[in-house]
Amino acid sequence: MSYLVAAYSVVWVVVSIYIFTLIRRNRDLDKTVETLEARIARLESEGLDRTE
């Protein structure tokens, strides 16, 4: 019975690790996109100010 529990635990541990990796990757991507968009917006507005 302990082997059965161990095998089923392994399945869920491996799947969970991959899901958490996906979630973390998604959070990091969102953060980087937000930062970049903010910098682009700031640069664009500064550029507009200079041309005016």
Add this chain to the structure above:
Amino acid sequence: MKLSIKDLLIFTLLTVTMELALIWALQIAPPDRMQGDVQRIFYFHLGSIWPGFLAFFYVMYGSARYLAGRDLHWDRKSLASGEIGLVFCTIVLTTGPIWAKPTWGVWWSWDARLTSTVVLWLIFLGYINLRHYIDDESKRPRISAILGIVGACVVPFVYMSTRLFETQHPKPVIMGDEDSGIKDPNMTIALVLAMAAFTLLYICLWRIAVTQFQARDRLDKLKTRLSLLEDEY
């Protein structure tokens, strides 16, 4: 990342099928006469190798499409599939020895099936990691696609290894010989449900991974735009 109705439907179906698979595999299906409850490992062991093979075949298909049209979307789709195939292959390579110890008395045996599965796992580990070592962006997807196709060619060999060689590994249950296979209908239902659940899990994870790889491409475009703006101002 936004979830579409299609994603929610697949996720709901996955939850229901996985629940049913667990109930059938652990409760309803009878224990094996020879192996007892340890045999129940087999439902999720076989259930995970099926989407693993499917994932590697998709890598082959996607890589061939990339090589034919040089469309990077196919490269990203193949990469996502290879990554998930590797996850399922890892499950197979860890649940197998857990079943082998009480059944064979050893955790591992270097027979044809086990060794070829390790080779398959290593090829796809290489497929995922290769990209980090190629700086040339035009070469990266091309070399990965070639490796992906070569890797997927190993899949039929892994499947046929128990027929081609004398192995300790049990004979195939699907499309196997007359004396192999499962006889109890509840065991068959448990296996079919496990295979369906893991296939749905593969689809779910693949859709998420593809979205992320596409988001990374958008991020690269934003980085290029930012560097252009910084040069300009």
